[in-house]
Amino acid sequence: MESWEAGPTAYAGPTSPVRPSRTELGTLTAPPGPASLWLDVLDATIRTCREHGRSDLVAWLWQRRAQLLHPHLRVLVVGAAKQGKSQLINALINAPVCVVGDDRGTTVPTVVRHTATPAAHLIRRAAADAEWTADAGPQDRFPLALDRVADALTETIAGQPAEMVGRLHADVGVPRTLLATGLQLIDTPPLPGLPAAAPAAVGRVRELATDGRADVVLFTCESGRELSDAEVDVLADLGRLYPSLVVVYTKTDYAAHWRRDVEVSRMRLVQAGVPATVVPLSAALRTRAVQTGDTALNGESGFPVLINLLQTMVATKPDRLARQTVGVLGRMVTERLAVPLKDNLDAQRAETSTSHAVTRLHETQRRMDELRKCATRWQSRLADEVADLMSDIEHDLRERTRAVIAHADEVFTESDPLKMWDEFEPWLRDALLDAANSSLAWLGDRAEWLARAVAAEFPPELGDVLPSWVPGVQESAQERVTGLDSPQIERFTMTQKVFTGLRGSYGGVLMFGLATSLAGMSLINPISLGGGALFGGKSIREEGRSLLKRRQAAARVAVRQHVDEIFVGLAKDAKDSMRRIQRALRDHFTAVTEDLQEAIVESLRSAKADAERDLSERESRARRTEQELIRLAALQKQALALLQAPA
Structure with a gap:
């Protein structure tokens, strides 16, 4: 019998397993090594951006640098409406910390992290793009009832002015071993336009990833259908910023042919060149397994694979994940810096015969x-x-x-x-x-x-x-x-x-x-x-x-x-x-x-x-x-x- 943990916000039954096991994303298992290599490359990239006058890239890379050096792994959970994001997080930590239900959903981002004692607050930030942390003055912190966090969050948000919603986020701390290793989960409002259209969703998910200081993006899609073209486009755009993405197929208990849909979607991601790991799971089976203590049912739910994957990412963040992230960032930034240089070089060569002096x-x-x-x-x-x-x-x-x-x-x-x-x-x-x-x-x-x-x-x-x-x-x-x-x-x-x-x-x-x-x-x-x-x-x-x-x-x-x-x-x-x-x-x-x-x-x-x-x-x-x-x-x-x- 595996060891289970419980807490004030937990369901009546076992929660997440403590002992890690094998991961599906084997490429994240990295040999030990100094962090100076990727840090030197990142610092050289920042200096190059500064030399090119790209202060926006400098600020963004400094932010990513601070994230990579931070021991916490922030996982941004995104997806279209009613794809099971919030229910996934609740089932993952065995605590009703995120708003779920057909008649309501996530309206502000919710940061779920580890604390010694349970705590929940609604935070009002100084600006919409300010960092999502728990640091705020007393007048900007609204406590939430621990026994009904989701309901209290919904009620508190309803009492705020509409123009203030963009500056709000929830901060929930629960004593969970899974979170104690440094994992932080961020529930987000549904991405606009999905699964039909991608442009609005691409812009929104970039904002969320930047403002939320995300290290990893977890994209949710309900079983019973394949990934839409718009969703693949969103994942392809995220693949330019993150070395590894996690695509979670939720609600497998409701779809009869979910395995076929998962394989088709996995092939589409491979053809699109998106570095993503596809994990099918069922929050309903996970919840039932926790309530009954059924280890087999818990394995059938798919959550152990996701948990092991997240634990491996936490463990490899200082080395392998950081190296891969810097590799992706370096490739993207150098390509972005090279574009105007190539255009300038082509323009110079084209204007050699049409310059004012030659004319x-x-x-x-x-x-x-x-x-x-x-x-x-x-x-x-x-x-x-x-x-x-x-x-x-x-x-x-x-x-x-x-x-x-x-x-x-x-x-x-x-x-x-x-x-x-x-x-x-x-x-x-x-x-x-x-x-x-x-x-x-x-x-x-x-x-x-x-x-x-x-x-x-x-x-x-x-x-x-x-x-x-x-x-x-x-x-x-x-x-x-x-x-x-x-x-x-x-x-x-x-x-x-x-x-x-x-x-x-x-x-x-x-x-x-x-x-x-x-x-x-x-x-x-x-x-x-x-x-x-x-x-x-x-x-x-x-x-x-x-x-x-x-x-x-x-x-x-x-x-x-x-x-x-x-x-x-x-x-x-x-x-x-x-x-x-x-x-x-x-x-x-x-x-x-x-x-x-x-x-x-x-x-x-x-x-x-x-x-x-x-x-x-x-x-x-x-x-x-x-x-x-x-x-x-x-x-x-x-x-x-x-x-x-x-x-």
Whole structure:
């Protein structure tokens, strides 16, 4: 017969067995060894978190460090509503310390620990996240009746304001050998959303585990069903924080096929990578066994396995459990610290070609290439436009002077230069001067247009590169357009008229005199004299017309020669002006190009230096990041070594 213990809060019958036996979780059996190994790894992890500025992780790890060094093993019992959490704890210690019943449940966490004499209080903490201890002032401690702890707890909580419920927890002390070894059980309110949804439950169980300073989490699930997907997700999240989880299948006495459900759930946990030990048990059978003292029934209830498991965890906490916990924490923390470092390293590598300095360097190189192309374009444009302009100005001058010559020809076709030269010569000079001034003015306008056309070949971002002035036509057309002296025109003098008349009349007298001599008249007679006068006048008129045509032709030739001479001079002046304009624009835009090139070269030199400096800094930061990742990997390797330590 095994030894049993009893106490003021116990059922009428034996309670938990004192003597420990074999455990199902054999991996928790660890060889003796110093705690300095896992403590050194944990302290190194805390220092690393501090170096990375993660004060939140530092505070959390310090808290876990204090928990691991504390001799007590705090077991957090969680699960969905009506899964038998509270009844499990009551049956485990054989004392009705937790609220059970279909019409009521656990509303505030209940810490069950060992005391020499039974004691129960409702504790009001200073803050919702304050530590769940029995230390509180008299005004924040509400005693609970020992003979009816569950009912008294429910009644006392009901008397508190609703906003204070989050700051309440119950502290129950009972004299139990199972608890005397340092085991503390924490009953918790049901996790929200389970078994259907996991997000709210994940957040809540993390809060409970942190605030409750839990070392081990015991998850309850009633028999008759498999673990839901949401429950597996919650356990997977807990597996990242705790090396070993305990999944208790309750109420096996109510489910006919609970063994099949347990095996299926165990396989699902293995497939999900959750390090959990599955323990099926029945609180009803445990209670009946305690009441009747039936050791076989107590074994059938499954509680001896859970008790031995908890006792082994208490015994191995300073060594094996602590090492595994530090291994899990080290792996999780190093992974969390490595994520931003890897992202930063990837970002640095991705931004190497898109950094501001490199972008500036590429932009400066693009501007240099654009300037080289621009220099070729504007030089070609200037040469082409100047060639076109020279041809155009020569053609313009030719057309204008041809118009003057054509008008002069018309004038001298109808008029006698001898009579109207004095009137014609001022007109000719004015017409030529007007043509020259108009052509040279047009040349000045084309020169300004040429300057803008060449400036348009420069990129717009360079701003206004037009010269402040464009050299115009410096020669004055007045100097080129000179007066035309009257040409040497043959005059029809009176003496010429007399001799021409006599020469013409001689033939007439002779011809008519011979004709009249046949009639018996003398050679010179009135008729022959009249005929001579007729022929003499005709000769005078013909000679006058011939002299007029010769004068008109001479005048036209003189005008053409004069206009051609002026055209040649004006064309030369226009070409000289164009060459000066070309040289002025060439010198101006060359200076602009040189200034821009000098500025771009200086900017290129500066951008190259900045890019090299930025690249060096990036490589230095990348090396530091890689070294830190290597250091984190080494720290993680040490943590994993704690997990892989031989049993």
